[in-house]
Amino acid sequence: MIDWGAFFVVAGASLLASTVVVSLYSLGLRLLTSSGRALVVDPASFTGAITVLTPKRAAKEAKRQRKSATANPLTVFQKRLALVGAYACFVLCVGAVLYGVYLIVPALHR
Amino acid sequence: MDLTLIVALVIALSLVFDFTNGFHDTANAMATPIATGAMRPKVAVGLAAVLNLVGAFLSTEVAKTVSGGIIREGNGGVQITPQIIFAGLIGAIVWNLITWLRGLPSSSSHALFGGLIGAAIIGIGVQSVDFSVVFAKVILPALIAPVTVGVVALIATRLAYFITRRDAGKADGRGGFRYAQIFSSSLVALAHGTNDAQKTMGVITLTLIAGGFQAVGSGPQWWVICTCALAIAIGTYTGGWRIILTMGRGLTDVKPAQGFAAETSTAATILASSHLGFALSTTQVASGSVIGSGLGRRGATVRWGMAGQIALGWLLTLPASAVMGAFAAGFTLLGPIGLVIDLVLGSVIVALLFRQSRRTRITHDNLHDIDDAALVVNIKKTPRRIARRDRKKVSL
Numbered sequence: 001m002i003d004w005g006a007f008f009v010v011a012g013a014s015l016l017a018s019t020v021v022v023s024l025y026s027l028g029l030r031l032l033t034s035s036g037r038a039l040v041v042d043p044a045s046f047t048g049a050i051t052v053l054t055p056k057r058a059a060k061e062a063k064r065q066r067k068s069a070t071a072n073p074l075t076v077f078q079k080r081l082a083l084v085g086a087y088a089c090f091v092l093c094v095g096a097v098l099y100g101v102y103l104i105v106p107a108l109h110r
Numbered sequence: 111m112d113l114t115l116i117v118a119l120v121i122a123l124s125l126v127f128d129f130t131n132g133f134h135d136t137a138n139a140m141a142t143p144i145a146t147g148a149m150r151p152k153v154a155v156g157l158a159a160v161l162n163l164v165g166a167f168l169s170t171e172v173a174k175t176v177s178g179g180i181i182r183e184g185n186g187g188v189q190i191t192p193q194i195i196f197a198g199l200i201g202a203i204v205w206n207l208i209t210w211l212r213g214l215p216s217s218s219s220h221a222l223f224g225g226l227i228g229a230a231i232i233g234i235g236v237q238s239v240d241f242s243v244v245f246a247k248v249i250l251p252a253l254i255a256p257v258t259v260g261v262v263a264l265i266a267t268r269l270a271y272f273i274t275r276r277d278a279g280k281a282d283g284r285g286g287f288r289y290a291q292i293f294s295s296s297l298v299a300l301a302h303g304t305n306d307a308q309k310t311m312g313v314i315t316l317t318l319i320a321g322g323f324q325a326v327g328s329g330p331q332w333w334v335i336c337t338c339a340l341a342i343a344i345g346t347y348t349g350g351w352r353i354i355l356t357m358g359r360g361l362t363d364v365k366p367a368q369g370f371a372a373e374t375s376t377a378a379t380i381l382a383s384s385h386l387g388f389a390l391s392t393t394q395v396a397s398g399s400v401i402g403s404g405l406g407r408r409g410a411t412v413r414w415g416m417a418g419q420i421a422l423g424w425l426l427t428l429p430a431s432a433v434m435g436a437f438a439a440g441f442t443l444l445g446p447i448g449l450v451i452d453l454v455l456g457s458v459i460v461a462l463l464f465r466q467s468r469r470t471r472i473t474h475d476n477l478h479d480i481d482d483a484a485l486v487v488n489i490k491k492t493p494r495r496i497a498r499r500d501r502k503k504v505s506l
Binding site (some may be wrong): 006010011014015021025026029038043075085093097100101104 | 149258261276288381430
């Protein structure tokens with residue numbers, strides 16, 4: 001029969017790993033945004049899931065985003081702290097990816 | 111018929127199966143990054159192809175244990191012949207192409223197992239198949255894995271949106287998830303390469319051993335590894351655009367944060383399961399996490415009709431390819447002429463399926479049909495209700 005013990009270990013490990021990695025990266029993005037350097041990554045190509053804006057609306061959107069970025073209530077020190085925190089989160093995420101590669105390549109762990 | 115000729119035929123068919131496996135499974139890794147625009151479609155499938163190629167060379171562990179258990183072979187068991195493997199492969203290839211034509215992400219491994227089981231039942235007898243192993247290792251995980259990973263993806267998606275939430279009108283930086291998507295989907299592609307190319311290597315090695323061309327218990331030879339790696343990489347690069355369309359847009363509209371959460375859950379589940387010796391189907395895990403992440407995002411709708419079709423495809427994969435494998439095996443009992451009938455019938459069916467596919471062509475062009483419309487985009491917003499007391503709160 002099915003090995004329920006192994007199944008629960010797999011379910012638990014994947015829940016733990018994905019929540020930790022996703023939280024870390026999200027936190028990194030959040031801190032980056034609050035340090036005033038929101039990461040803007042435009043899509044490389046457009047699919048039906050993405051609405052395309054008219055240039056006029058796009059300019060309006062950009063202006064609003066600039067405005068919200070300048071209206072930052074944090075002090076310079078707090079912003080720097082947020083930036084350092086963001087980079088720390090991203091470094092941990094890189095670590096998670098490397099650990100994933102380590103798990104995939106058997107030559108590394110056998 | 112000459113044994114060498116049969117073995118050569120089986121090797122050729124294995125490589126064809128490997129190719130269909132590659133293009134069937136491109137979607138697992140690359141459907142969500144393509145859907146969110148993290149990578150251009152061609153770049154994404156190119157990356158997946160390279161990672162599958164690299165992955166195929168990394169390990170031969172799976173290849174050594176591929177036949178383990180399901181078909182009782184070796185001492186005291188039954189002799190598995192190249193003819194049976196031949197028939198099983200025909201069943202698996204035909205079923206893979208049928209599901210591809212319907213755009214259904216179904217498990218290639220299940221198709222392979224199903225074909226082999228059907229062929230073994232006809233060619234040897236029902237006693238040759240260990241049904242308790244089939245149930246515990248193939249059917250039960252197929253039911254449990256998508257649900258489990260769906261729950262994981264749901265929680266991860268909720269977390270991603272919760273952590274990056276900001277007041278309406280402020281930049282939330284969620285586009286930054288696109289970078290992360292590249293890495294999470296690459297991990298899935300690499301893991302896929304180390305698993306799925308191995309299965310074909312295992313089949314070819316099994317055939318060579320059964321035909322007496324290779325010592326019992328030895329691993330795959332270098333030319334087997336090379337050709338299998340190439341076949342799966344070319345298949346991946348060809349890209350099953352129909353299935354990518356289903357996974358990236360048919361199930362639910364995928365957004366960057368959601369896509370990242372889904373891919374991370376997929377990668378984590380596959381890595382955890384294969385590390386603990388509990389092999390799961392990449393396809394089922396990936397589809398489950400896409401649905402789960404759709405449930406986790408506010409305002410996203412999951413198209414349950416499509417999800418139901420996919421689930422039906424999963425349920426049918428094993429029996430349907432078993433039936434086809436059984437038919438093919440039935441012909442091989444006629445002797446050499448049966449193999450010829452099998453080959454001709456198989457080629458005719460494949461040709462018909464391809465003709466059918468030409469009627470509604472789906473390529474990477476269909477995926478980004480508004481590419482040149484504009485450079486600045488907005489992702490459809492889902493309004494969030496803000497409590498009155500929170501409205502003035504300055505968010506960090």
